[in-house]
Amino acid sequence: MTALDAQTDSISITDDDAPAERQGSTPIERPKRATPLQVFREMPIVIKLSTIWLLLVFGGAIYAKIDTVLLNDALPLQNPNLQTNNFNPATGEFGDGEPNESWSSAHWLGTDTIARDTFARIVHGAWVSLIIAMVSAGFGVVVGGFFGSLVGFVRGRTETVTMAAMDVILAFPALILLLAMVSIFEVRSLTVIALVIGFLSIPAYTRVARAGSLAVSQREFVLAARAIGTKPMKILFREVIPNVLPTVLSYAMVAGAFVIVVEGSLSFLGLSVQLPTATWGNMINQARGNLKVNFAQVFWPSMALVLTVLSLNSVGDWLQKRAAHRGSAL
Amino acid sequence: MAKIIAARLLRLLATLFAVTFISFMMTKALPGDPAVAILGQDGIQNEELLLELRAELGLDEPIPVQYVTWLGNAVRGDLGESYINRGQSVAGTIGQRFPVTLQLALMAIIIALLLAIPIGVIGAYRQGKWQDQASSAGVQVALSVPNFVTGIFLIWLFAVKLEWLPASNWNRISDKGVIANLKTAILPATALALTQMAIFSRLVRSDMIATLQENFILSARAKGLSDRFILFRHALRPSSLSVATLVGINFGALLGGTVIIETLFAIPGLGFRLINAISQRDILVIQGITVFIATGYVIINTVVDLFYSVLDPRIRRS
Numbered sequence: 044m045t046a047l048d049a050q051t052d053s054i055s056i057t058d059d060d061a062p063a064e065r066q067g068s069t070p071i072e073r074p075k076r077a078t079p080l081q082v083f084r085e086m087p088i089v090i091k092l093s094t095i096w097l098l099l100v101f102g103g104a105i106y107a108k109i110d111t112v113l114l115n116d117a118l119p120l121q122n123p124n125l126q127t128n129n130f131n132p133a134t135g136e137f138g139d140g141e142p143n144e145s146w147s148s149a150h151w152l153g154t155d156t157i158a159r160d161t162f163a164r165i166v167h168g169a170w171v172s173l174i175i176a177m178v179s180a181g182f183g184v185v186v187g188g189f190f191g192s193l194v195g196f197v198r199g200r201t202e203t204v205t206m207a208a209m210d211v212i213l214a215f216p217a218l219i220l221l222l223a224m225v226s227i228f229e230v231r232s233l234t235v236i237a238l239v240i241g242f243l244s245i246p247a248y249t250r251v252a253r254a255g256s257l258a259v260s261q262r263e264f265v266l267a268a269r270a271i272g273t274k275p276m277k278i279l280f281r282e283v284i285p286n287v288l289p290t291v292l293s294y295a296m297v298a299g300a301f302v303i304v305v306e307g308s309l310s311f312l313g314l315s316v317q318l319p320t321a322t323w324g325n326m327i328n329q330a331r332g333n334l335k336v337n338f339a340q341v342f343w344p345s346m347a348l349v350l351t352v353l354s355l356n357s358v359g360d361w362l363q364k365r366a367a368h369r370g371s372a373l
Numbered sequence: 374m375a376k377i378i379a380a381r382l383l384r385l386l387a388t389l390f391a392v393t394f395i396s397f398m399m400t401k402a403l404p405g406d407p408a409v410a411i412l413g414q415d416g417i418q419n420e421e422l423l424l425e426l427r428a429e430l431g432l433d434e435p436i437p438v439q440y441v442t443w444l445g446n447a448v449r450g451d452l453g454e455s456y457i458n459r460g461q462s463v464a465g466t467i468g469q470r471f472p473v474t475l476q477l478a479l480m481a482i483i484i485a486l487l488l489a490i491p492i493g494v495i496g497a498y499r500q501g502k503w504q505d506q507a508s509s510a511g512v513q514v515a516l517s518v519p520n521f522v523t524g525i526f527l528i529w530l531f532a533v534k535l536e537w538l539p540a541s542n543w544n545r546i547s548d549k550g551v552i553a554n555l556k557t558a559i560l561p562a563t564a565l566a567l568t569q570m571a572i573f574s575r576l577v578r579s580d581m582i583a584t585l586q587e588n589f590i591l592s593a594r595a596k597g598l599s600d601r602f603i604l605f606r607h608a609l610r611p612s613s614l615s616v617a618t619l620v621g622i623n624f625g626a627l628l629g630g631t632v633i634i635e636t637l638f639a640i641p642g643l644g645f646r647l648i649n650a651i652s653q654r655d656i657l658v659i660q661g662i663t664v665f666i667a668t669g670y671v672i673i674n675t676v677v678d679l680f681y682s683v684l685d686p687r688i689r690r691s
Contacts, residue, residue: 210388211388211391211392211395214388214391214392214667214670214671214674215392215395215667215670216625216626216628216629216630216666216667216670217629218629218630218632218633219629219632219647219663219666219667220663220667222632222647222648222651222663223396223399223400223659223663224399226403226651226654226659227399227402227403227404229404300517304519307519307521308519308521308633311521311633311637312632312633312636312648313652314648314651324521327521327522327525331525331528331637334525334528334529334533335533338529338533341525341529345522345525345526348519348522349514349517349518349519349522352517352518352519353513353514353517356513356516356517357513
């Protein structure tokens with residue numbers, strides 16, 4: 044597709060030649076699975092930085108959750124919902140915070156319109172994005188990945204019916220369907236939003252998995268397994284699914300970027316997880332009435348959102364190319 | 374050919390049936406009783422009145438019957454009346470608001486194409502050089518910025534800092550004229566255009582790279598035609614079909630995708646009305662707009678698909 048692709052392809056040919064030379068004497072070895080550290084070393088610098096950012100977001104979200112749920116705010120991160128200028132009954136004094144402060148050592152990214160710490164809210168907001176991306180990927184990979192692999196392998200009427208059902212869901216403009224679905228729920232908790240987005244993620248994954256499964260099911264090792272009378276279910280789980288999985292998993296990153304934007308949009312419209320829970324989208328929404336006074340309160344959560352989406356897209360693209368390249372070596 | 378068209382139309386009907394049915398069922402699942410919503414306090418106290426109104430609205434019929442009645446009315450352009458603002462017909466609201474959304478989507482597509490074609494062509498022409506790398510990186514970033522973020526940054530820059538353009542208060546062409554209208558439309562349209570630009574320019578670039586390796590480009594070079602002439606007159610033409618297809622599909626998606634930008638800029642289009650209806654639980658308005666947008670999207674996709682196979686015989690055969 045691009046010049047970069049063409050380059051990696053030409054490199055891959057020389058790479059793949061190595062096992063082919065050995066073909067005469069020893070059986071062809073499957074390419075060894077690289078450890079995460081080896082994969083990381085292979086990455087170009089931009090992809091490395093993106094990966095580091097994603098790990099930071101991931102770690103930050105977990106850290107914030109452990110802090111509030113398990114350790115009762117004992118770790119050094121401020122309470123995301125504490126209005127720092129509030130009267131504190133324990134000390135009998137007002138807090139030292141001010142609304143719309145700019146960055147300082149006490150509040151790294153300043154405070155919002157009601158004097159809550161922006162940095163703490165961004166770190167806590169990462170949890171919502173993380174859960175949305177994980178649940179959507181979980182539903183997509185498990186349900187979509189399974190059905191896609193199944194129908195691409197067995198074909199026939201099962202395939203026609205399944206894909207027709209998926210096409211109906213994909214026939215809706217995504218955001219409109221999502222809006223209609225979330226408005227059904229009177230209480231919009233993180234669980235509800237994650238489940239709805241997860242459910243709506245299934246069709247796209249099914250398509251990806253089906254395409255992979257159609258190709259894999261034609262391969263020699265599947266034909267060979269059929270020829271020696273292996274049970275179809277065993278072929279599906281032993282041969283087809285393991286070979287479809289890398290493609291589906293690398294799709295999960297790009298899809299994760301998409302659902303994080305979708306949740307951000309929903310939050311921005313005030314139709315996602317309810318306040319005061321911090322999400323990047325609702326932080327942007329709450330601060331946007333105040334652009335003249337404190338643009339920073341829109342800027343920082345926007346940066347967190349854009350960097351995360353950009354990183355997921357870049358790493359996902361890179362992994363997809365790598366998976367395709369590996370697939371051709373198989 | 375006629376067979377293909379017939380098959381596609383049949384599938385279109387089946388999809389439309391499924392889409393309207395799902396939309397209908399979803400609005401049936403919305404919490405709250407429409408009769409109570411209309412009557413308010415009176416309804417809760419007066420059981421008889423409530424039952425009477427339910428019968429009048431057809432809510433006591435079984436759901437399949439309700440669906441068929443509703444579909445029959447919808448086909449004739451009757452989508453009912455808003456439960457919240459009584460007397461306001463849903464079809465009338467859509468008719469009034471759709472032109473605004475349509476204008477935004479059209480402007481976004483035009484802006485996107487104006488930017489995407491030169492960017493894509495330069496990327497292909499300078500493939501692998503710094504111009505290509507810079508534009509590819511820019512495109513990747515543009516793809517990752519949600520449109521509401523773009524919108525807010527545009528408002529901050531052009532409305533708050535520079536004070537060149539208004540951040541809201543949509544001017545209708547009929548009230549204030551074209552110039553005033555464009556002034557309010559340019560920022561939201563640009564915010565919508567950025568993602569589209571990225572998608573289009575990727576396609577133009579990859580298509581052009583393939584075209585530039587064809588023999589007719591070589592012969593055009595041999596004739597001594599200028600690079601610019603070759604790029605924009607010869608090389609771009611074969612890509613126009615795939616770009617046109619993508620424009621069609623994305624245009625359909627944009628009709629539903631303006632929701633957020635309309636809300637951000639307080640634009641009186643379909644999307645903003647939908648969000649209001651959701652927060653007011655105005656069931657028939659939610660239903661009407663959802664069905665309208667989804668139907669438009671499905672029809673546009675089918676038409677694009679059909680045109681593509683009519684224009685490109687290679688696809689017809691497979």
